[in-house]
Amino acid sequence: MNYEIEKKNLIKKGAEASLNYGKWFNKEVIFKHRLPKNYRIEQLDKKIRTSRTLNEARALIKIKNYGINVPCVYEIDSEESIITMDYIHGEKLKDLIKKLNEDQLEEYFKKLGTFISILHQNGHIHGDITTSNVIITPNKELFLIDFGLHDYSDTIEDKSVDIHLLKRVLMSSHGNCFELCYKAFLEGYRSCYQSKFLEECESIISNIDIIETRGRYIKKEKRR
Ligand SMILES: Nc1ncnc2c1ncn2[C@@H]1O[C@H](COP(=O)(O)OP(=O)(O)O)[C@@H](O)[C@H]1O
Ligand SMILES: [Mg+2]
Incomplete structure (x- = not known):
């Protein structure tokens, strides 16, 4: 060894x-x-x-x-x-988020959206997209970490669930900048989707809202 x-x-x-x-x-x-x-x-x-x-x-x-x-x-x-x-030098997005201005937030969340878009188009589900699993380096590069819950899938449902977790994290931990960050994320996500699969992309995004209205998520929240 x-x-x-x-x-x-x-x-x-x-x-x-x-x-x-x-x-x-x-x-x-x-x-x-x-x-x-x-x-x-x-x-x-x-x-x-x-x-x-x-x-x-x-x-x-x-x-x-x-x-x-x-x-x-x-x-x-x-x-x-x-x-x-x-070892990735830098700060977790979770800790950095409160120190960033709107332009910086927009830039990082757009970038995160493009990374997740590429993953999804290649059949990968990160499984734990949270602001703790993103590191920003001193030269402003964004790194994705923690693939411990990674899985392979090509379904709209699995991709929506993947993004839905980030949405919940943003709403619960970073409520004051949720709108801006989530919008930028989706913008990056859409912008990176191949045009021939744009329909799938829109289905994934609209399915996130459907997931939210479903009982099983409400139950999950209550279980905590
Ligand atoms: N490659 C890495 N470079 C720098 N820090 C890391 C790296 N991998 C993990 N960490 C640190 O360890 C923490 C936990 O690692 P992670 O892979 O997210 O495992 P867990 O499943 O416990 O969340 C991360 O939040 C981060 O602070
Ligand atoms: Mg982690």
């Missing part, structure tokens, strides 16, 4: 994985480690962790090829369930 994970460099210990900052061949990296869960049967637990690790790493590799800014994957340890990837 070429890496050493230092416990003191723990960035986040989430329910799914722990994130450590470290060095890998002199590069600044993040080690995303899916730790064993002792409430699961050992063999099953290993299978789940391995498949989620491989799914996330493969998604990152594929998506980088579309020209979308995602961390570069350096190493995949399927045995230990660790992805070694580029």
Whole structure:
């Protein structure tokens, strides 16, 4: 193994994985480690962790090829369930949002819209489009991270649900700039859709409102 994970460099210990900052061949990296869960049967637990690790790493590799800014994957340890990837310097959009002016907000959300549009047109669902999973670098580049819930789908429903999560996050956490950010996002999303698929694009967008009116989402909210 070429890496050493230092416990003191723990960035986040989430329910799914722990994130450590470290060095890998002199590069600044993040080690995303899916730790064993002792409430699961050992063999099953290993299978789940391995498949989620491989799914996330493969998604990152594929998506980088579309020209979308995602961390570069350096190493995949399927045995230990660790992805070694580029450490992206910058600030999470969630923390930066209150410091941005309208033009900057518009620019970043448009960009995010174009990235998600490319993902969707290629059959990828991010699965967790939140402002915590977007990093803005000091030279103003936008990076998408956290493909832990990534999936493949070509349905209008799955794509709408993907965007609907962002809409809910914007409404609940960034209410005062919701309108501007969401509008810019949709503008970017539409602008990047191939003209021959524009009908699909409009169906995805109008389906977001339909999802909202459905009981299952109301129930989900109440469950929290
Ligand atoms: N490649 C990366 N570069 C910089 N920070 C990262 C990177 N990947 C993850 N992080 C940091 O770790 C946090 C959690 O990682 P994430 O992949 O989003 O996992 P989780 O499923 O726990 O949300 C992120 O919000 C971010 O602060
Ligand atoms: Mg995350």
